[in-house]
Amino acid sequence: MSAPRPEIRILVCESTACASSRSAEIRSALEAAVARLNLVDMVEVGFTGCHGFCQKGPIVVVEPEGIFYCQVKPGDATEIAEAHLAGGEPVKRLFYRHPVTKEAVPRYADIVFYKNQRRLILRNCGIVNPERIEDYEERGGYEGLRKAVTSMTAEQVVEEIKRSGLRGRGGAGFPTWFKWDLCRRQPGDEKYVICNANESAPGAFMDRSLLEADPHSVIEGLGLLGYAVGASRGFIYCRAEYSLAARWAQTALGQAYQKSYLGSRILGSGFSFDVEVFHGGGTFVSGEETALLSSLEGSRSMPRSRPPFPAVRGLWGKPTVVDNIKTLACVPPIIARGGNWFASIGAAKSPGTAVVSLTGKIVNSGVAEVPMGTPLSTLIYEIGGGIPNKKSLKAVQTGGPSGGFLPGGKIETPLDFDSLQEAGSIMGSSGIMVMDEDTCMVDAARTFLSFVQSESCGKCVACRVGTRHMVGLLDKVASGKAAEEDLGKLERLGHIVRNSSLCGLGQTAPIPALTALKYFRSEFIAHVVDKRCPAAVCRELVTFRIIPGRCTGCQMCVKVCPTKAISGPRSQPHNLDQGKCIKCRSCYEVCKFDAVAGEAIIIVS
Amino acid sequence: MAVNTADAVQQRSRERRKSLLPLLKKVQETEGYLSRETIRHISRTLRVSENEIYGVASFYPQFRFQPPGRYHIQVCLGTACHVGGAPNFMEAMKIERGLGHGQTTPDRRFSLEGVGCLGCCAISPVVVVNGEVYGRMNRVTFMRLVESLESPEKPS
Structure with a gap:
């Protein structure tokens, strides 16, 4: 050593x-x-x-x-x-x-991927060894906690967070200080604080990245939260599938205890605080704060109605603050460097930075961090490197599976809570999914809605039944069996589900379908009226064809076809029997990757 | 004094209940699934009814009530993987092996599960076999992977 x-x-x-x-x-x-x-x-x-x-x-x-x-x-x-x-x-x-x-x-x-980033929440990711607390300390780690417990009162900590203007990174953008202050003012000394690391939105992996790469910043943030509200126990609710993240967090906890950043009388002060990692159930709804509480109590994770808010009556009926892991990672530097410093970064009403995961049809996919207010175009074309294979951009989805699709014309929308909401989408989990011209918006809306539908906990009718019927309607559209009036039904149903669901899951579930209808109506019309899928995606509306001029007769597709729909002797263009074809894409994929000539098989609508 | 005792009892029962999910997870990790005997045992230990435990466990997709196959194949069906064609892997298993989500082959060699996003979107589509992650798959490479698991020599 x-x-x-x-x-x-x-x-x-x-x-x-x-x-x-x-x-x-x-x-x-x-x-x-x-x-x-x-x-x-x-x-x-x-x-x-x-x-x-x-x-x-x-x-x-x-x-x-x-x-x-x-x-x-x-x-x-x-x-x-x-x-x-x-x-x-x-x-x-x-x-x-x-x-x-x-x-x-x-x-x-x-x-380029890194050049345009501003790393604040991810400040230590990829730099420190997650199993070495010394690496974290060398980079100013635990200074915020030391400063707070030795020289600040709980009110001052909350005040500093208020000054910073920090808003919850979980998606809703609720002012963080407000929750903290409400919980702090509750009577009684049994309070709990929870780090929400139950990331289960598809296409989002920044929470995993953060907890794996820099567990100590999360622990320090949680400690500061505990100090501010007067809690003596904290939990890191980590998704069960993220076993590596949970293991590294566990190791980090052990080290923090050894160095007296956790435990009784932290750093010689009167503040005692314990943290444990809780392995969650890995359901999407568990990320909703009240559902998370039910899960922690050992029950089915179903949301509860609010009010009372968790800050008043949360875990086991006691005042509880649940904060997203990224929110907590912001806290230590705010305390160490002051709220004004944080407030000077990003957009006026959404200070700080946003961590996004870029996925989909984009050259550089990965986790990036930019100041709030950065236009989506910077993220996609500079950091993300644009769309691969010279395709053009069709839509951007922000906010994970329940976020809205924004068309190419909205690409200059700044990435912050209020601007995105104005444009009809949400900040949500900040997963950014880029879709190119090959994406069918009907299929995309259906995919996301089916995900949310299958993750609905079933507690309230609007979400349980409503999303089911919406998926049914989208299925009809995708298979070319829908009439024009079905689009109106879909829209109406979407509004009902949005307005009458109990929790955020149901309230946001219809957004993809509604924004797809709003911005890409012509595609829906093509499915409904012309019975064709312009992007050649929806299975029941497309056919697979072999272009004889390009086929070299290598027999790769003949070998992989599960229904023996393709036939033909070696070295001669093959034949595809449409009656037998189940449109499984095997031939298409093998032709693209393995065949001698390549791409002799196309999908047309 | 009476208040203190009541508090202590309540505290103990909360902690017992809280340990239900972690316990189920641990058992599944070591035994591969939750058997009836296990659930009965946990019910006795934690003093939570068996019905209640089934109620909780069946809510979470991660819990299985049947033993998995020797090769437990998890297909990520998250957005990025979905767009990349992951549902085709499920279909291929259905067509070519008759194996659907949550099922195990009669010889207990394979079991299949479609799972939510595993957070490896940058290398999508992703398939996990017995905890080992395979990225950038397509239907053809996926079926080759399955075949390689079948052959006597282990895949590299």
Whole structure:
């Protein structure tokens, strides 16, 4: 522990996505190579959590130079160690390449994906080792907590949060200080604080990234919350599927206890606070704060009606504050550096930064952080690198599965709570899904609505029955069986579900369908009137065809077809029997990836 | 004094109840599923009725009441994976192996489960076999993966 750290550090990302590409093997290979080259005193082989650029994983970073290697394979370890670590000559082959100019970009900071970001919530992600509390402390960690418990009163902490203007990052954008103050003013000394890390919105993975990469900032934020409201017990509600995140959080808790950042009489003050990780059930609705409380109490996670708000009557009927994990990660720097500093970042009414996960048809998918108020176009075209394969943008969905679709014309909408709401969408989980011209909006609306429908807890009729019927109507549209009046029905039903559901899940569920109808009505009309799917997606309205001129007769599709619909001798264009075709896409995919000529099979509407 | 005792009793019963979900999770991790015996045992330990436990456990999709196959295949059906064609994997298993969501083959070799987003959207579509993540799949590579699990030598 006391030995000086080697100057050069080579850090392998071992977060879930990179680990799936065998990053642990890369690390052991690097360790072996470093030992073999007798570099152990000079080079430290370590690991970090998520860098956010998962698409280019596994990622290996060499500090302090900041050299960024991507898509590294275990077999590359020796070359990196010999050429770079021993020889001082970085391995150019593994540099990130600019998607358009193909220019190699050696340094982390110069990559477009990172260049336009402002990392505040993710300030330590990919930099600290999540299993080393010292790394976090070196970067100013636990200073906020120390400052609060030694020199601030609970009121002052709440006051600082109020000054910062911090709004809940869970989606609704409720002023954080308000909840804290309400809970603080409740009588009694049995209060609870909860970190909501039950991220189960599809397409959102920033909570996982954050908890895996920087668990201590979350723990510190939770400690500050506990201090502010006078709670002595806190929980990190982590989704069951995120086993790595839960494990690293558990390790971090142990270290925080050892260093007296948690436990009784924290840092010599009178404040005592305990935290435990709770493995949640992994349902979408559990992210709703009252449903989360039911789950923590060991019941089916169904929402309760509000008021009374959790800050008045929450876990086991006691005052409770539930804050999103990203909100809590904002808190330590606010306390350490002051609320005014935070308020100066981002948009006037939505200060701070937004962490978004970019997915879908986008060149650079991953987790990024930008100041609030950044236009969506900056996110998509600069950080995200635009749409791949020279396709054009059709729609952007913000806010996860229950967020609205915004058409290309709304691309300049600033990313903040109020502007998005005005445009008809929501901030929600800040998952940003980019859709290109190949996406069918009917199919997209149906996909999201079926997800929410299957996740409905079933407590209230509007959501349980309403979403079911909406999915039914969209099924009808997608299969070409709907009449024009069905679109009106769909719209009406959507408004009913939105206005009469008990919790946020039901209230936001119809948004994708409603915005799709609003902005992309012509596509619905095409399905309903012309019985065709313009994007050639909806299965019952498309056919698969082989272009004889492009087919080389390689028989790949003949082999994969599950219904033997394709026939033909080798080296001659094959034949596709429409009567047998079940439109499973196998031939299409194998033709695209494996066939000699390639893309001889097309889908047409 | 009486108030204190009541508080203590209430506190104990809360903690017991709170440990229900973590306990179910732990049992499923070690035994692979929740058997009737397990549920009966938990019911006795925590003093929560069996009906109540089934009620809670069946609410959460992560809990299984049948033993999984030797290869437990989880297909992510989150948005990014869905758009990338993950529902085709489910369909392929249905057509070619007769295996649907939540089912196990009679020889207990495979079991299939469609799951919510696993948060690996950047490498979608994603399939998880016995906890190991396979990214960027398509129908063809997926079926090859399944075949490789069937052959005697383990896939690399």
